[in-house]
Amino acid sequence: MTSRPMVLAAGALFALLATVPALALDAQREPEPNTLVPAGDARYRPGAFPDRIVATPAQDAATGFSVAWRTNASVKTPVLEIVVAGDSPDMGEPRRLQATTQALRTENGVAHQHRVDVDGLSPDTLYAWRVQGAGIWWSPWRQLRTAAGPDTPLTLLYFGDTQNKNASLTTRVAREALRHAPDARLALYAGDLVSGGDGEDDNEWGEWFDAAQPMVSGMLVAPAPGNHEYFEEYEDTPRERRVLGAHWPVSFALPRNGASGAEQTSYWFDFQGVRVVVLDGTSALDLGTARAQARWLDGLLAANPRDWSVVLIHQPMFSPRQDRDNELLREHVLPVLERHRVDLVLQGHDHVYGRRAGLVEGQGTPQYVVSVTGAKQYRLSDEARRTMDPVAEDTQLFQVVRIDGDTLRYEARTATGQLYDAFELQSGGDADRRIVEHVDGRIDQRDCRRAATLKGRTDRCWE
Known part of the structure; x- marks a missing residue:
């Protein structure tokens, strides 16, 4: 491929000269910490409200996907609700799926990590879904469209x-x-x-x-x-x-x-x-x-x-x-x-x-x-x-x-x-x-x- 010239001597010289102001600026700067969380802060302690929600593809992404999320240890048997998305806030009675749960102990305490595998979905269909935390605490409704046919862009x-x-x-x-x-x-x-x-x-x-x-x-x-x-x-x-x-x-x-x-x-x-x-x-x-x-x-x-x-x-x-x-x-x-x-x-x-x-x-x-x-x-x-x-x-x-x-x-x-x-x-x-x-x-x-x-x-x- 020849879309762009490789590094030449002149380019190397330009890069070298350009380091001078950068070095002068760098001498006045402090390295940024790896996270924005102050030492001892509980910013990411797990709570009753579900967080770290992520959906991943099933083997056949046209008919299913899986969801993981996190809560605190008080939440033991949450569910996922899913329904075909509609334009009315009344989207009908959702299907409810029970999660499996594992504990995870970290510097922020004990969390419960939940998983649901959703199957039996229709291809190229927009679904609304949400996950449960403690009691009446739910995530917002999210929407995902299942994969369409092989010829779809x-x-x-x-x-x-x-x-x-x-x-x-x-x-x-x-x-x-x-x-x-x-x-x-x-x-x-x-x-x-x-x-x-x-x-x-x-x-x-x-x-x-x-x-x-x-x-x-x-x-x-x-x-x-x-x-x-x-x-x-x-x-x-x-x-x-x-x-x-x-x-x-x-x-x-x-x-x-x-x-x-x-x-x-x-x-x-x-x-x-x-x-x-x-x-x-x-x-x-x-x-x-x-x-x-x-x-x-x-x-x-x-x-x-x-x-x-x-x-x-x-x-x-x-x-x-x-x-x-x-x-x-x-x-x-x-x-x-x-x-x-x-x-x-x-x-x-x-x-x-x-x-x-x-x-x-x-x-x-x-x-x-x-x-x-x-x-x-x-x-x-x-x-x-x-x-x-x-x-x-x-x-x-x-x-x-x-x-x-x-x-x-x-x-x-x-x-x-x-x-x-x-x-x-x-x-x-x-x-x-x-x-x-x-x-x-x-x-x-x-x-x-x-x-x-x-x-x-x-x-x-x-x-």
């Missing part, structure tokens, strides 16, 4: 890592994304939703739900787990191992159809014309499930009745950050992606932007994308600058994907809505895809202009 959103300073700096990206894609029906998150491990995990999850409110209040959400959804048990000892954090299994009501060994963190679903498969890269790399996930993925893609395929995973096949190499993913997962010509492989982890095509030169698919939504910003490797185009540092982004018949349109936009990357995949009715780059309207390549972060780290641009 679909708009979805894709977000890279949010992770840090969610309430402060991720919120604006979510709102901008919805402004550019008000018709979006699905939001994909590529993992590391929170940072974790600093004693305020529940506050971070509270801020993620606040930041994601534009998404979770009106569409289905499908997250991939990142390495920060895990923690290190027995850290710095011979027994050290990755353990899935307690929030992940109860914060989302995900489909129970995952790969062997990664049942809680991998899953798949069909939504209109696309099959979406979510992998757990951390489990693959650190817990020995790479081979099992690859076999599982191979079967799902071989049996895919949909025209399009999207794979969501946290760790990239080709890392654009210096000194990262996910060899096990390339050994086991990459051949499956290439063999089945997956259309989009959506990734995170490296806190920069980069896109490249697959291993077969001249072939439009797969398209491998790494993006970042949150505040933490790394630096590109020299190899990424040689092999990926476009690339970006120091940029918060969101992505809009529109699928309509034989065309998939992809756009990456910055936090202020500027177009950074755009292309189309066009199908001729078979597995071959033709890629058409759209360069008009794209802003210039963005590179980090700081020598170090406010904390003095030279391997990052911002934190």
